[in-house]
Amino acid sequence: MQGPYVSRYLNVPGVPPDSNAVERALNCSVVIRKNSLFYHNEVSAYRAGMLMTLAGSCVAAGCDPISYMTAPIASPLPRRPRSSSSRLPALRTF
Numbered sequence: 001m002q003g004p005y006v007s008r009y010l011n012v013p014g015v016p017p018d019s020n021a022v023e024r025a026l027n028c029s030v031v032i033r034k035n036s037l038f039y040h041n042e043v044s045a046y047r048a049g050m051l052m053t054l055a056g057s058c059v060a061a062g063c064d065p066i067s068y069m070t071a072p073i074a075s076p077l078p079r080r081p082r083s084s085s086s087r088l089p090a091l092r093t094f
Contacts, residue, residue, distance in 0.1 A: 025060075032052045032053065051069075
């Protein structure tokens with residue numbers, strides 16, 4: 001019964017005969033799952049998984065993960081100077 005599904009790439013132009021791209025995409029999640037077994041606690045495994053997922057998304061989008069994640073640190077937002085009118089008046093105590 002798998003005959004028509006297995007040979008679909010013969011009838012549809014542009015469909016590759018292998019699934020290497022899909023297997024490469026899934027390999028990242030398998031590596032993340034294997035690495036998360038060796039963290040000391042659940043919180044650090046969760047944080048590392050989030051960072052690895054973000055890095056994998058950066059690679060898939062074609063940007064450098066290191067520069068993407070360090071950009072907010074490298075160029076912080078400019079600080080607004082405080083004007084004297086924005087300060088609260090002193091609290092009077094009796």
